[in-house]
Amino acid sequence: MSKEITARSADYSQWYNDLVLKGGLADYSAVKGCMVIKPYGFALWEAMRDVLDRKFKETGHQNAYFPLFIPKSFLSKEAAHIEGFAKECAVVTHYRLKNDPNGGGVVVDPEAKLEEELIVRPTSETIIWNTYKDWIQSYRDLPLLINQWANVVRWEMRTRLFLRTAEFLWQEGHTAHATAEEAVAETTQMLNVYADFAEHYMAVPVVRGVKTANERFAGAVDTYCIEALMQDGKALQAGTSHFLGQNFAKAFNVQFSNKENKLEYVWATSWGVSTRLIGGLIMVHSDDQGLVLPPRIAPLQVVIVPIFKGEEQKATIDAKVHALIADLKKLGVSVKYDDSDNNRPGWKFAEYEMKGVPVRIAIGARDIENGVAEVARRDNKTKETLPLEGLGQRIQDLLEEIQQNLFNKAKTYRDEHITRVDTFEEFKQVLDGKAGFVSAHWDGTSETEEKIKELTKATIRCIPLNNPQEEGVCILTGKPSKERVLFARAY
RNA sequence: CGGGGCGUAGCGUAGCCCGGUUAUCGCGCCACAUUUGGGAUGUGGAGGUCGCAAGUUCGAAUCUUGCCGCCCCGACCA
Numbered sequence: 231m232s233k234e235i236t237a238r239s240a241d242y243s244q245w246y247n248d249l250v251l252k253g254g255l256a257d258y259s260a261v262k263g264c265m266v267i268k269p270y271g272f273a274l275w276e277a278m279r280d281v282l283d284r285k286f287k288e289t290g291h292q293n294a295y296f297p298l299f300i301p302k303s304f305l306s307k308e309a310a311h312i313e314g315f316a317k318e319c320a321v322v323t324h325y326r327l328k329n330d331p332n333g334g335g336v337v338v339d340p341e342a343k344l345e346e347e348l349i350v351r352p353t354s355e356t357i358i359w360n361t362y363k364d365w366i367q368s369y370r371d372l373p374l375l376i377n378q379w380a381n382v383v384r385w386e387m388r389t390r391l392f393l394r395t396a397e398f399l400w401q402e403g404h405t406a407h408a409t410a411e412e413a414v415a416e417t418t419q420m421l422n423v424y425a426d427f428a429e430h431y432m433a434v435p436v437v438r439g440v441k442t443a444n445e446r447f448a449g450a451v452d453t454y455c456i457e458a459l460m461q462d463g464k465a466l467q468a469g470t471s472h473f474l475g476q477n478f479a480k481a482f483n484v485q486f487s488n489k490e491n492k493l494e495y496v497w498a499t500s501w502g503v504s505t506r507l508i509g510g511l512i513m514v515h516s517d518d519q520g521l522v523l524p525p526r527i528a529p530l531q532v533v534i535v536p537i538f539k540g541e542e543q544k545a546t547i548d549a550k551v552h553a554l555i556a557d558l559k560k561l562g563v564s565v566k567y568d569d570s571d572n573n574r575p576g577w578k579f580a581e582y583e584m585k586g587v588p589v590r591i592a593i594g595a596r597d598i599e600n601g602v603a604e605v606a607r608r609d610n611k612t613k614e615t616l617p618l619e620g621l622g623q624r625i626q627d628l629l630e631e632i633q634q635n636l637f638n639k640a641k642t643y644r645d646e647h648i649t650r651v652d653t654f655e656e657f658k659q660v661l662d663g664k665a666g667f668v669s670a671h672w673d674g675t676s677e678t679e680e681k682i683k684e685l686t687k688a689t690i691r692c693i694p695l696n697n698p699q700e701e702g703v704c705i706l707t708g709k710p711s712k713e714r715v716l717f718a719r720a721y
Numbered sequence: 722c723g724g725g726g727c728g729u730a731g732c733g734u735a736g737c738c739c740g741g742u743u744a745u746c747g748c749g750c751c752a753c754a755u756u757u758g759g760g761a762u763g764u765g766g767a768g769g770u771c772g773c774a775a776g777u778u779c780g781a782a783u784c785u786u787g788c789c790g791c792c793c794c795g796a797c798c799a
Contacts, residue, residue: 243793262791317797353799387722387797394798447799467799506799537758576759583759594758604758721799 235584237518242462243390249512250391253521253585263389263396267505270585273529275399275505279379281431281527282401282503285423291375291403296357298381299348304356308481311355314448318385320350320396350383355449355474355500358404359482366406366496369488373416374406392509393466393721400504406496408486410475413497414452417473420501421454424469432507433524433637434458434514435644436468437667437716439692444676447500451475457691457716459644460513463665465691465718468510471501509721514640515609521586522608524636525629532558532565532625533587535578537594544569547593550618554591554603557622563629583608588632589625609635650714654705657717661688667718671711673704682706688717 235252236244250256255271267275283293299322306312326342351357358376366374379401389395403420407413421438428434436456446453450472458468479485479495488494515522525531534551538544551567558565568578575592582590592604603621606613609632616624647666651657660668672678672690682705683689693715702711 247792258791260790314798382799384798386799388793388795398799400799470799502799504799535758539757571757574757574759574761576757576761578760579758580760592758596758 235518235520238461245518246509246513247391249516249521250509255508255512255521256391258391261396263386265391265395267399270529271508274508274511274523274527277527277529278427278431278507279401282423282427283377283379285427286377286401286403289375289419289423291377291405293379294376295378295380296354296361298351300351300354300357302347302349304360305349307356308449308477310477311449311481315352315384319352320383320385322348322350351380352382352384353500353502354378354380354382354402355404355478356482359478359484359498362404362406362496363482363484366484366486369408369486372406372408372486372496373412375403375416376405377401377403390509390721392512393506395505398505400502402500402502405499406479406484407498408488408494408496410497413475413499414473417452417454417471417499417501420499421456421469421471424471424501424503425456427503428456428458428468428507429637431524431526432511432514433526433633433640434468434510435637435641437692437694439694439697439716441470441692442676442679442690442715444679445689445691447472449474449477450500451477454695455692457667457718458510458514459647459666459718460510460721461643462513463647463719465667465720466506466510466513467691467720468507469501469503472499474498474500515636516586519611520584522636523586523588525588525633528586528588529564530566530585530587531563531629532589532591533578533582534565534567534591534593535575535582536567536569537575537592539595543595546595546598550598551593554618554621558625561622561626563622563626579606588629591621591625607632609639648716651705652702657688657705658686661686661717661719665719667691667716669714669716670705671702671713672715673707673709673711678704678706682717686719688719691716691718691720 235248238245254268255274256268257266259266305315323344324338324342325344326339327336328339330337362374365371381397381399383397385396386394405416407416425436425438428436436458438456439454441453441455447470452473454471455467456469458466460466476495476497478498484496485493486496512521515524534554536544536547536551538547555565555567579590586608588608590606597603601618602615603618604613605616605628607628647664648669649660649664649666650669651660657668657670668688679690693713697713699713702714703709704711
């Protein structure tokens with residue numbers, strides 16, 4: 231009816247947009263490239279944020295907040311860093327408006343020009359390292375383990391809801407360490423936190439790996455990443471964790487006295503995930519009926535729809551439902567009883583399917599008589615009639631089953647879409663056919679990587695961690711190679 | 722920045738070529754009634770700077786010019 235969803239097979243991008251808009255996650259805004267995150271979408275982000283925040287704290291991090299604005303001169307202190315971000319920075323040049331003397335509303339007051347322009351943060355390494363300079367003097371001040379939840383702005387040419395917007399929400403961890411070994415350990419620890427979150431909460435299987443020089447974060451020594459595979463066979467970088475070496479410490483002159491009273495530059499990491507994860511979540515699990523959300527981060531896990539004629543039936547159903555709700559809440563299950571009379575049951579069924587609520591329970595007079603309820607799973611669209619007795623526990627188990635099923639399904643798909651190839655012909659065939667990750671030998675040079683990208687639009691997503699070493703030859707140049715890397719077309 | 726598309730009610734649209742009653746239809750919204758096991762039905766009703774500005778004309782949603790905005794596809798990117 232009013233909420234037709236484009237089929238994935240007809241137009242994958244349109245399908246994705248339909249889910250975001252009609253599922254009530256976000257809207258386009260009056261500002262080009264920026265979206266409004268609606269309550270349901272934000273609830274999803276909050277659910278993800280809560281889990282991650284807990285994990286950060288469990289690994290010893292604390293939250294803090296740094297300014298939105300960064301003096302222009304800060305950004306240029308690390309050469310590779312500014313190189314990477316310069317093209318997409320929003321710049322504040324004035325601090326005041328005034329009435330247009332020609333009567334055209336307000337204009338920028340030319341008198342109010344800033345002496346030094348401010349950059350709206352595209353990422354906060356520079357402002358943070360400028361601050362750390364004052365916080366770190368001794369090895370006793372280390373490690374410094376800070377995370378920030380914030381918005382950042384990257385003025386992208388072309389945007390897509392959640393996947394790439396001019397402003398987005400994220401978290402960025404910035405840590406300082408006394409030794410390189412400790413910083414590297416932090417980098418991999420946080421990569422594992424992300425991977426664990428993706429797999430156990432989002433039910434999204436990921437490949438852990440390290441980026442090639444081409445794809446590395448601007449200013450990093452090494453960029454570790456988790457890569458996920460979408461249903462259209464394209465890859466999505468779902469999170470990154472960077473070992474920054476001493477680059478930022480040197481740029482901002484952050485030194486500490488070690489135990490031998492010698493000055494040393496500190497070692498740094500930074501790591502982040504963004505609202506982009508929501509885009510990935512949608513593209514991994516959802517179907518042509520709408521969103522499919524994994525129970526562990528679904529804003530709402532269970533919806534109960536009563537089916538009744540008249541107040542009398544309603545009262546009988548209410549009594550049973552309230553008992554069930556009490557049970558579910560006791561078990562930590564989030565539940566909504568939609569007994570509004572505005573829409574009929576069929577409408578509600580369709581609506582909650584669109585929104586991806588994992589479990590729907592329908593209870594009518596007929597069920598009350600039989601002491602049962604109809605329980606419908608969103609993930610595989612099956613329905614079964616279950617006794618009301620002990621239903622709460624059964625639902626809790628079912629949610630866990632759904633969580634597992636979503637992960638297994640996504641993992642099977644992902645594993646079936648990692649294809650080993652040994653020639654460039656096969657490589658192109660796979661990319662244009664079944665798509666997904668392509669595991670192939672590469673000669674290790676940036677030039678070859680660039681060339682392959684030019685020819686096929688595929689990039690090296692990562693060199694997987696613990697990658698088996700094997701002799702081979704580069705698919706493009708035929709030069710010797712010691713290991714396979716994962717290529718894919720990516721978002 | 723290149724290519725394409727679009728701007729008419731909250732949303733989706735017709736009308737535009739070929740200017741002429743009160744701007745079309747559907748969804749949604751409001752009221753009432755009947756309904757309620759897969760997106761209900763009827764009756765009545767509210768809602769419009771036709772993106773903005775200038776021009777042509779007796780008359781502009783419609784023609785002309787300029788401007789603005791958004792979306793999609795590319796290059797760039799999390």
